[in-house]
Amino acid sequence: MDKALMSGNEALARGAWEAGVEVATAYPGTPSTEILQNVALYDDIYSEWAANEKVALDTAIGSAYAGRRTMAVMKHVGLNVASEALFYASYTGVNAGLVIITADDPGMHSSQNEQDNRNYARFAKAPMLEPSDSQEAKEFVALALALSEEHDTPVLIRTTTRTSHAKSVITLEDRETKEKRPYIKNPPKFVMIPAYARRRHPVIEERTAKLRQWAETCAINTIEWGDKKIGIISAGAAFQYAREIFPNASILKLGMAWPMPEQKIRDFAAQVDRLLIIEELEPFIEEHVRQMGIAVEGKSIFPAIGELTPERVRAAAVEAGVLAKNGNGHTPDVGALPIRPPVLCAGCGHRDVFWTLRRLKVTVNSDIGCYALGVLPPLESSDTIGAMGASIGVAMGMRHAGLEKENVAVIGDSTFFHSGLSALATAVYNNTPIVVIVVDNRTTGMTGHQGNPGSGETLRGEHGHRIDIAAVARALGVKHVYELEARELKEMQNTIKEAQKSGEPAVIVARTICVFETSHNREPYIVHNDDCNGCTLCFRIGCPAIFKSDELDEKTQRPKAWIDPVQCVGCGLCYDVCARQAIEPGKEIPVMAA
Amino acid sequence: MTNKKANFLLAGVGGQGTLLASDIVAEVGLRQGLEAKKSEVHCMSQRGGAVTSHVRWGEKVASPLCEKGTVDFFVAQEMLEAMRWLEYLRPGGTVILSQQELPPTGTVFGSAVYPDKERIFTTIGQIAGKLLALDAVGVAESLGNRRTANSVLLGALSAELAEDEQPWLEVIMEKVPARHKEVNRKAFLAGREGAWELGD
Ligand SMILES: Cc1ncc(C[n+]2csc(CCOP(=O)(O)OP(=O)(O)O)c2C)c(N)n1
Numbered sequence: 001m002d003k004a005l006m007s008g009n010e011a012l013a014r015g016a017w018e019a020g021v022e023v024a025t026a027y028p029g030t031p032s033t034e035i036l037q038n039v040a041l042y043d044d045i046y047s048e049w050a051a052n053e054k055v056a057l058d059t060a061i062g063s064a065y066a067g068r069r070t071m072a073v074m075k076h077v078g079l080n081v082a083s084e085a086l087f088y089a090s091y092t093g094v095n096a097g098l099v100i101i102t103a104d105d106p107g108m109h110s111s112q113n114e115q116d117n118r119n120y121a122r123f124a125k126a127p128m129l130e131p132s133d134s135q136e137a138k139e140f141v142a143l144a145l146a147l148s149e150e151h152d153t154p155v156l157i158r159t160t161t162r163t164s165h166a167k168s169v170i171t172l173e174d175r176e177t178k179e180k181r182p183y184i185k186n187p188p189k190f191v192m193i194p195a196y197a198r199r200r201h202p203v204i205e206e207r208t209a210k211l212r213q214w215a216e217t218c219a220i221n222t223i224e225w226g227d228k229k230i231g232i233i234s235a236g237a238a239f240q241y242a243r244e245i246f247p248n249a250s251i252l253k254l255g256m257a258w259p260m261p262e263q264k265i266r267d268f269a270a271q272v273d274r275l276l277i278i279e280e281l282e283p284f285i286e287e288h289v290r291q292m293g294i295a296v297e298g299k300s301i302f303p304a305i306g307e308l309t310p311e312r313v314r315a316a317a318v319e320a321g322v323l324a325k326n327g328n329g330h331t332p333d334v335g336a337l338p339i340r341p342p343v344l345c346a347g348c349g350h351r352d353v354f355w356t357l358r359r360l361k362v363t364v365n366s367d368i369g370c371y372a373l374g375v376l377p378p379l380e381s382s383d384t385i386g387a388m389g390a391s392i393g394v395a396m397g398m399r400h401a402g403l404e405k406e407n408v409a410v411i412g413d414s415t416f417f418h419s420g421l422s423a424l425a426t427a428v429y430n431n432t433p434i435v436v437i438v439v440d441n442r443t444t445g446m447t448g449h450q451g452n453p454g455s456g457e458t459l460r461g462e463h464g465h466r467i468d469i470a471a472v473a474r475a476l477g478v479k480h481v482y483e484l485e486a487r488e489l490k491e492m493q494n495t496i497k498e499a500q501k502s503g504e505p506a507v508i509v510a511r512t513i514c515v516f517e518t519s520h521n522r523e524p525y526i527v528h529n530d531d532c533n534g535c536t537l538c539f540r541i542g543c544p545a546i547f548k549s550d551e552l553d554e555k556t557q558r559p560k561a562w563i564d565p566v567q568c569v570g571c572g573l574c575y576d577v578c579a580r581q582a583i584e585p586g587k588e589i590p591v592m593a594a
Numbered sequence: 595m596t597n598k599k600a601n602f603l604l605a606g607v608g609g610q611g612t613l614l615a616s617d618i619v620a621e622v623g624l625r626q627g628l629e630a631k632k633s634e635v636h637c638m639s640q641r642g643g644a645v646t647s648h649v650r651w652g653e654k655v656a657s658p659l660c661e662k663g664t665v666d667f668f669v670a671q672e673m674l675e676a677m678r679w680l681e682y683l684r685p686g687g688t689v690i691l692s693q694q695e696l697p698p699t700g701t702v703f704g705s706a707v708y709p710d711k712e713r714i715f716t717t718i719g720q721i722a723g724k725l726l727a728l729d730a731v732g733v734a735e736s737l738g739n740r741r742t743a744n745s746v747l748l749g750a751l752s753a754e755l756a757e758d759e760q761p762w763l764e765v766i767m768e769k770v771p772a773r774h775k776e777v778n779r780k781a782f783l784a785g786r787e788g789a790w791e792l793g794d
Contacts, residue, residue, distance in 0.1 A: 005617075005624055005632075133631075133658075166633040166658035167620060243656040310661035331662075332721045334677045335713070338706035340607065340698040342643035373641070378703040539703040544642050548702055566740075 002172040008163040011134035011170050012101060013038030015141030016071045020178040021045055021099075023063040025056040027418065028447040029075030030110040031164040032103035036073050037450075040459050044175065049450055049459045052388075052418040053078035057085035057100065061154075064098035065190060067181035069145050076104040076117045077387060081419070083120065086154065090124045091200045092190050093152035096181045097145030100126075104160045106280045107307030110446075112368065112387060114306070116281040121156050121258035125204050127211050128156040128257040129220065132239045134168040136220075136255065142176075143220070151207050151214075158257060160280060162237040162307070212259040220255025223268060230322065231272025233265065233285055241313045242278040245323070260288055269294045276301065276322070280308050344373045346545040347520055347569035349512020352486040353410065353439055354379040355541055355573065356493050362406045365398065367391035367420075369412035370445040370514075378542045382410070389419025395434045396427055406500050408435040413454040414444035416469060421476070427505040428477040435499045436507045438469050439486070441514040449516050473507040480506035487513075489576055515569050522570025523586030527561045531582035534558030538574040538583070546574060598628070600755070601660040602649040605679045606671030607696050608642045615669070615744040616647035618765050619751070623651035625761045633658035642699075646679055667754065668722075669747050671730075672696050673714050686723035690750050692730035692743060726750055733784050739774065742781035749785025759786060 006014065012035050016024060024047040026036040040047045050056035053074040060072035074082060079102045086100065102120070105111040121128035129144055131137040137159065144155040188196045215221055230249040234242040239253050252268045254260065269275050269289070277286040277298035286298035301320040303312060317323040344351050354374035357364050358381040366372060366382035367390060375382035384394050395409035411420050416438050427434055444450040451457030456466030473481045480502045482495045492510060499506035513520060527549075534553040538546055538561050549562035563574070563583075570586040602619050606612040613634055623630035634647040648660045660682060668683050669690045670676030676691050683689065693711075700706040718725050728750060730743040745766060752762045763779060770778045 003624075005620055005630065162633060162658065166631060167617075168631045168655075168658065169624065169629065237658075240657045241659075244661070309659055310657045311663075314661065332680045332683075332717055334680055334717055335709070337674065337677055338698050338700050338708060340642075340644040340674070340678075340700075342608065342641035343699055345641060370641070377700070536703070542699050542703060544699055546702060547697060 003169050004172055005167050006134045006170050007034065007165055007167045008131065008134050008137040008159055009034040009165065010038050011138040012141055012157070012159070013042070014170065014172070015138035016099075017042045017045060018138070018173050018175050019142035019145050020069050020176050021071050021141075021145070022068040023047070023060065024071040024073070025050050025059045026073035027051070027053045027056050027078060028444055028450045029053075029078050029103070030447055031105060031159070031161040032073050032075045032078070032101065033447045033450070034164075035101060035103075036459060039071070047459055049452065051453055053082040054085055057082040057089070060098060060100070061085060061089045061094070064094040064096050064154075066183045067096045069097045069178055071099050071101065071141070073101045074103070075111065076102055076115055077111060077113065078102070079117055079120055080115075081388075083124070086120065086124045086126065088192050089154045090126045091192055091197055091204060094148055094154060095183060096178070097148035098154045099141060099144040099148060099157060100154055101157045101159065103164050104158060104281075106160055109161050112385075114281060116284060117156075117158055118257045118284045119282065125208055126154050126156055127151070127259065128158055129255060130158045130236045130257040131163055131255070132236050132253070133163065133166070135170045137163060138170050140220070140255070147211075147214075151211055153207055158236070160237050160307075208259055212262065215256050215259055215261040216263050218256060221261050221264060222253050222255070224251045224253070226250045228271055229273045230276060231268055231274070232276045232278055233268070233289070234278040235285065236280060238278050238280045238308050238313075241308055241310050244310050245313045245317060254285065257284070260285065262292060265289055265292065266294065269296070278302055278308075278313060341376060342373060343376070343542060343544050344370065345515050346543055346567045347513065347515040347571040349441055349486050349514070349571075350374060350439055351379070351541060351543070351571075351573055352489060352492070352512065353437065353510055354381045355577070356489055356496070357381045357408065357410070360493065360496060362408050362496075363398065363403060365391045365395040365407055365409045367409070367411045367415050368446070369415055369439075370441075371410060371412055371439050372446075374410075376542075378540045383407075388415050389423060392420055392423035392427065392434065392436055395436070396423070396432045399432055399434055408437055408496065410437045410439060412445070413438060413440040413442060413469060414450075414452040417453045417467070421472070424473065424478070424505070424507070425476050431504060433503045434505055435496065436505070437496070438507065438509045439512050440469055440509050441512045441517070443514045443517050445514050445516070449514065470507070470509045473509075478505050478507045480504060482506070482508045484508065484510060486510040487571070513571070520570045520572070521589045521591055522572065523589060524565040524568035524570060525563050525572065525575055525586050526584045527563055528582050528584060529560055531580050532560040533580065533582075534560050535579065537577050537579060541573055541577060543574060545569075599652040600650070600667060601665045601684075602651075602667045602669065603646060603660060603665040603679060603682045604649070604669045604671070605644070605646045605675040607675065608645055610645070610671045611741070611744050612645040612647050612671060614769060615671075615748060616649050618748060618762070618769055619649045621765045621769075622761050623649070625765065628652060629655045631655045631658040644675060644678060667751060669751055671744065671747065673711070674698070674708060676718060677709060677714055680718060680721065683721055685721055688724045688754050689718050689722045689726065690747055690754065691718070691725060691727045692747055693727050694731050694743070724754075726754070728785070728788065730785070733788065734781055737777055737780050737784065739777045739781075742774070742778050745778045745781035746785035746788075749782040750788065752782075753786045759783075
């Protein structure tokens with residue numbers, strides 16, 4: 001049998017293909033993005049990016065109703081957006097199998113919170129599986145689809161950043177194609193008007209009871225017996241750390257996060273002296289076990305905040321006296337080190353926008369995307385960032401409440417289509433005087449440059465229909481719509497001022513460049529040492545291509561600027577901000593005719 | 595195969611190719627019949643941020659992350675990053691260091707200070723059993739492509755592991771673009787041979 005080293009995300013895609021999935025939908029979001037990108041490599045599966053997670057899940061539900069095995073994928077906060085769909089799908093059930101993947105992000109490597117989506121399984125009354133490595137990730141997709149069909153329910157799979165992005169070995173198998181199940185009209189099942197929904201609720205409760213029964217004997221809730229002084233219940237990535245740090249302990253590994261096998265847990269607990277729960281984030285298993293009347297320790301020992309790591313598990317266990325200290329506990333004294341946070345790329349067009357907003361000293365209600373990096377020094381020009389699409393609503397609220405300063409909303413193109421549209425409609429409807437700047441770099445940059453309705457490029461690489469953002473704003477009734485190049489700093493500054501004076505909703509589509517997608521067609525810029533006096537103005541745009549040179553200015557004794565020709569892509573912002581004309585533009589690179 | 599079990603840490607800066615290099619190390623482990631796991635973080639860290647990747651070889655590997663203080667081979671692609679992740683090194687472990695300095699933007703617009711070379715070498719020396727400080731970028735540049743610096747480092751690593759070059763070259767050839775195969779092969783061999791001379 002063939003084996004391959006795959007990330008959890010690649011394995012989930014492989015699992016979808018092997019299990020006969022025919023339709024897959026998603027909206028990108030770390031750490032889930034590569035799942036659909038890998039699904040798209042299989043021609044047998046129709047796959048697409050939706051404009052947001054709710055649309056992705058509605059679409060997936062429709063496909064499952066119509067009789068095809070289907071997968072929907074999103075990051076943890078994406079399931080908040082899609083939760084409406086999850087709840088009704090739990091009531092209606094499916095027809096062909098439906099698996100929903102939620103990729104959680106303990107430690108917030110690239111998210112705004114670390115919510116624990118196991119809670120959604122209990123909340124929505126849908127079963128959830130939780131793989132702990134790539135092989136399980138692959139196998140659990142097939143299992144989830146079979147469960148979905150057998151129990152007429154959507155099935156959730158929860159991964160975390162660690163299981164999604166870590167690579168381990170998987171065994172490759174062939175694809176098993178499934179006959180399309182016929183769709184048969186059945187309003188009492190598929191139409192959730194109150195009269196029918198009331199009839200569905202008991203069906204759902206019965207389903208959970210049956211699934212709990214299944215969980216008792218299923219092959220993915222397993223016990224590895226060892227020393228019985230300590231018994232550990234664990235799941236997901238945390239299981240691997242538990243195994244690593246407690247090589248001899250007995251471990252009950254729950255491959256199914258919800259519902260839990262109560263009898264199995266009781267039997268296990270009865271046989272060990274001390275029962276510990278090692279789980280990432282919330283005390284989800286722990287509270288359930290305690291509710292069953294079993295003495296258990298979990299979050300009193302192991303942290304509930306942040307991602308677990310082998311050393312965090314060990315340190316917590318040592319601190320609690322569960323483990324003896326080992327020899328690893330040395331720390332070299334490296335002293336204070338400069339941090340290295342992510343920064344806007346050299347040449348990124350978002351820098352033009354935030355440089356301008358900083359100069360205008362307005363309050364900035366920003367949003368989620370690469371442009372969120374505008375909050376960091378030296379640009380430091382964002383006041384609020386919450387969740388995707390929040391910028392416009394928060395900006396409106398600040399206006400209603402009589403904010404002392406002018407404010408603007410900043411939103412990316414992908415985010416605009418994700419959840420900016422209905423907020424903008426609200427602004428027009430109530431004639432709320434807000435200025436919305438759409439930073440349009442024609443790509444979903446933050447998550448690795450996926451297409452979106454504004455770029456027109458589809459997941460399968462086709463050029464679909466590109467939706468014109470300015471036209472959308474006009475169609476929604478915005479009277480003041482401006483389109484400009486963010487690189488033209490003066491024009492952008494004047495336009496923002498003009499829009500603010502209008503006293504009505506205004507939209508500025510600021511076209512910016514994503515240097516991953518297109519280029520400025522210029523050679524690197526050069527600093528003329530004779531003219532530079534080390535004034536530091538160009539340092540303050542935060543460009544990663546600009547460094548302090550070794551040469552000091554005689555008068556000021558400050559280091560002069562130096563532009564790294566390898567990193568500079570020739571955007572010219574430093575040239576625009578330099579007050580001494582010490583920077584020379586790179587030559588234009590002629591664009592080759594296609 | 596002399597090392598049935600090994601923990602590796604690769605650390606660099608977004609854009610330096612840390613992830614590809616660690617993919618190669620993991621794959622080499624697999625080719626030798628070992629279990630291999632690898633873990634990294636994508637996304638935010640790639641926009642010029644700090645990037646690390648853990649690789650573990652063994653008969654059986656549970657955690658995809660190395661525990662602090664257990665890394666046998668630490669490949670640092672940048673001087674400051676070598677300091678940042680040094681606590682992962684096992685006392686007596688080996689550090690393969692590219693002497694490249696990439697000052698983060700905070701040292702340019704702010705008051706943060708890049709640690710000096712002397713301090714970096716002494717600190718590493720206090721804990722490492724062996725430090726190989728290579729001018730990996732210089733070697734790569736002399737071969738005509740500075741982006742092959744990672745192959746130089748991997749060459750040095752393979753020599754430190756006292757291993758056959760074959761599986762390494764095989765995997766590198768599979769993973770790099772066709773037009774860069776030859777220069778990467780040269781870079782790997784340069785790192786492999788040079789490693790001994792540059793020793794501690
Ligand atoms: C509900 C939700 N879904 C997905 C994400 C992941 N995510 C973060 S930013 C972003 C899109 C950014 O694209 P865009 O608005 O075009 O801005 P850019 O990054 O290109 O500047 C996505 C999908 C998220 N944070 N929240």
